[in-house]
Amino acid sequence: MKRSLASAAAVCGLAAGSLLIGTPAQAASATCDTFYNNTAKSGYMYAFNLRDCKDVLGADAGDEYDWGDSTGELKGRATNNAESVMNKGTGSTYHIVRFSDYTAYNTREGYGCLSPNETHQGKYAADLWDNKLSDGGPAANSFSSHTWVSSCSWWVD
Ligand SMILES: [Ca+2]
Numbered sequence: 001m002k003r004s005l006a007s008a009a010a011v012c013g014l015a016a017g018s019l020l021i022g023t024p025a026q027a028a029s030a031t032c033d034t035f036y037n038n039t040a041k042s043g044y045m046y047a048f049n050l051r052d053c054k055d056v057l058g059a060d061a062g063d064e065y066d067w068g069d070s071t072g073e074l075k076g077r078a079t080n081n082a083e084s085v086m087n088k089g090t091g092s093t094y095h096i097v098r099f100s101d102y103t104a105y106n107t108r109e110g111y112g113c114l115s116p117n118e119t120h121q122g123k124y125a126a127d128l129w130d131n132k133l134s135d136g137g138p139a140a141n142s143f144s145s146h147t148w149v150s151s152c153s154w155w156v157d
């Protein structure tokens with residue numbers, strides 16, 4: 001009897017493992033979906049202090065040179081604090097938000113982009129702890145500037 005239970009547990013474990021392997025990188029977030037549909041303004045990007053689009057750090061329809069200074073749409077505590085981000089951009093050309101680890105849209109210190117639609121699993125990144133930046137550094141609690149761009153080669157999701 002004991003052996004049968006152990007076997008059953010092993011089978012269950014295997015099934016769960018297989019399921020995880022088949023799951024897309026971006027887990028859908030009901031909280032982010034609700035925010036996107038009911039709260040987020042068209043044409044804006046959002047940064048959130050916590051995962052699952054909770055605790056807005058700022059929203060911006062334009063670029064933000066420094067998330068840690070005292071001016072602009074993202075400032076103060078916003079820098080090095082975003083754990084989820086959203087792109088509800090509507091621009092036809094500059095529709096991608098590129099987030100940089102460093103200020104001034106600097107890409108040498110690492111960056112990550114978010115598309116405004118499901119291309120590259122975009123719209124939002126519900127958990128930046130799942131992502132790395134272009135230089136291999138962590139994406140969570142790293143961003144300090146952002147700019148709207150027309151193309152990108154490294155994505156967060
Ligand atoms: Ca600022």
Ligand SMILES: [Ca+2]
Binds near residue numbers: 048050080081082141
């Ligand atoms: Ca945070």
